[in-house]
Amino acid sequence: MTFTAAVADQRFVLDHIVRVDELAATDRFAAASPDTVDAVLEGIAQFAEGEWAPLACAGDTVGAKWTPEGVVMPAGYPEAYRAYVEGGWGTIGVPEQFGGQGLPFVIQAAVLETLGTANMGFALAPILSVGAIEALAHHGTPEQQETYLPKLATGEWTGTMNLTEPQAGSDVGALRTTATPKGDGTFAIKGTKIFISFGDHDLADNIVHLVLARTPDAPAGTRGISLFLVPKVRLDGTPNDVRVVSIEHKMGLHASPTCVLSFGDHDDCLGELIGPEFGGMRAMFTMMNNARLNVGLQGVQVAEGATQKAVAYARERIQGARDGRPAAIVEHADVRRMLLRMKAQTMAARALVYYACGMVDRAGLGDAKAKERLEIMTPLAKAHATDLGNEVADLGVQVHGGMGYVEETGAAQFFRDARITPIYEGTNGIQAADLVGRKLAMSNGGAFADLIADLRAEAQHPQLVRLIDACEGIGRRLQSADADDRHAASYPFLTMLSVASCGWLMERSARVDSADTVKKTAAAFYLDQLVPEALGLEAAANAPAKVLYDLPADAF
Structure with missing residues (x-):
């Protein structure tokens, strides 16, 4: 894989979805100059490709091993981790007073995305350290912060x-x-x-x-x-x-x-x-809220890796003919359908998660509206992006055909690695319950209404407008529904609202850069084909819970 391939889209999302220039204009994030952001994105891509990606296969096939003296990682991992520490990659989003570089959380997310695309299991180590840093930075004593944060920031300790x-x-x-x-x-x-x-x-x-x-x-x-x-x-x-x-x-x-x-x-x-x-719960949720975004980011990681691998295989694999000549499978319509779906879903997941991460930075600057938006976007980013990571990894295996089921191609590893992401840091069902149980009621429904207003203000595609209208109506109904009906509707509703949010961001992306054929085509595919799929969930989101309880528990 080529890890520089994602840099252009990362930069685009940072510029036009996150609007990182507005963050850089503040005293807190003044270090996030355009040159610095470019250097970070390009530098971590080169590092990931050279140091972490070559270890992904051994990490999967050899894996970590328990011994009486402790856990031993596969050969090469300690050295690659030391290179990460020496490169200062762990310090990106840590405040300067704790030994970090003071860049925005969303830039740190971009670094973690690239590392995880290279080696998803390995990248969990720095992701967990980010959570520990958050908890200590917000709740630790000055002595604890002075003692532990500098070493956690560099990665010297995890x-x-x-x-x-x-x-x-x-x-x-x-x-x-x-x-x-x-x-x-x-x-x-x-x-x-x-x-x-x-x-x-x-x-x-x-x-x-x-x-x-x-x-x-x-x-x-x-x-x-x-x-x-x-x-x-x-x-x-x-x-x-x-x-x-x-x-x-x-x-x-x-x-x-x-x-x-x-x-x-x-x-x-x-x-x-x-x-x-x-x-304890208040302190732990400081860790968990940002950790949930980083798990959503894992959905982006696995989707990007699976897409790159599938595209490379589809270009190389000769099968059948087109116009009388032997053709690579990328020339066949159904393969193109799968590849374009993978590409569009990966771009949508990245836009959704980065948008939420940008709200972390804006909330940290004291923006009360951003804090509310972060609350409502977190379950969407965690649940929907990980659902998409699983879908894209599944399609990646399918593009490879029988070779996808064979471990040597590496397509199956993405599929297996992705499956945990809808489970940990609060299952996606818990995220859906959080959305309908707590987030819809925030500010007497004002946070949800503000999101709908922002979606509607920019939406132009008629199917996207229909989906936003449907989300608004279902959301209002669920605010006054009983608990069983809310929870029965929660998952289809979360998916509908997530797709509406992704459609909003994809349409914006195509409008900003209409000359970019990839963005324009991916956005058109998303709006024409994926948004209507989400509209098909409207019946499930409006169905009462009764049918779920018509069977006694012992009848299942």
């Missing part, structure tokens, strides 16, 4: 999120990990966490675990949860009582060790409180 337990998945309030005060400001942490991405590895000297736990006599449920900083290695250089029990054997993402971690087996695991006692 970070993790520790929420899930065997009995507490989406129901975080059921967790049982305990934190007992020791009287010196530290806490003894005891419990087990599962599904911890990069919970152990040999890439860095230390891992900063952010762990949700309960203090003694804490209230039940989420109200009694606190957040703790638990390093793998204490500041005095001694190992903390954190043990990797095992790693999961997974469908994909084999380069990302998914760990079961045990804290306090020997009653000697020390942690520090982050933020106030019982403030």
Whole structure:
């Protein structure tokens, strides 16, 4: 693959969807000059192609390995990670006071997109560190920030999120990990966490675990949860009582060790409180909200990689004839349909996720409207972009035909790696429930109304206008519907609103650069063919929940 191929579209989206020049005009993001942005996009493309992409196959076939001494990554990974640290790529979006370069979050997203396109499993390590940095920057003490943020910013140390337990998945309030005060400001942490991405590895000297736990006599449920900083290695250089029990054997993402971690087996695991006692959920959501955007970004990563691989294969694979001459399969109409769908969906996903990431930066500048827009766009970006990543990866296998089902082509790896993205960081069903349960009601429906108004103000294609009208009507109905009917409609409604938002951004892109044949054609395909598909979900989004409950649970 050629990682510079996506740079032009990244730059276009930054300029015309995010409007990064407006961010650069502020004191906070003054470092984001056009020359700097170009240097970052081109530099990370070259780095990813040279350092991380060649390791993707070994990451999939060899994978991370558990040993009694800890998790060992495949050969070449520690060296490639050191090159990432030495290149300063982890510091892009970190504020300067914490050792970063002070560039916008959306520029950091572009860096992570390119790294993930090269090696999606490997790129989870810096993605998780971004979340840990966010939590400490917003909720840590000055001493914690001074101690941990500079090393997390460079990537010298990595970070993790520790929420899930065997009995507490989406129901975080059921967790049982305990934190007992020791009287010196530290806490003894005891419990087990599962599904911890990069919970152990040999890439860095230390891992900063952010762990949700309960203090003694804490209230039940989420109200009694606190957040703790638990390093793998204490500041005095001694190992903390954190043990990797095992790693999961997974469908994909084999380069990302998914760990079961045990804290306090020997009653000697020390942690520090982050933020106030019982403030754990608020601190963790600081991590999770941006992490959900970064998972949406993984949808873009896998879509870009699968599209590039499919296009390359379709140009090379000779099969059949056209105009009396042997033809590559790219000449056949059905293959072109699949490739154009892949291209259009990848562009739409990138526009949607980057738009939401730009709202992170605007909200950070104090823009209240941007904060509201971010809230309503986050479930769309996370859920729809990951759905698209799966669709595009599936089409990539189909373009390859039988060779797509054979592992040596690499098409199947995208398909397997993508499947986790609609599941973790809150399943896409949870994102849909969040949209209809919380986001539609924000500002008495004002946040949703503002989005609809913005979509309608620019929409010109008649099918897009119809879809926006349908979304408005369904959204208003769901605001007053009972809980069962809201949730029954939630997923088709999320898809409809996501496609309307993508159509808005795709139409804008084609209007801005009508001379770009690729953008113009992809936008026309999206508006003429994909927007009407979303309109076909209107019946499902308007259907009551009754039919879902006509069968008793034991009849399924």
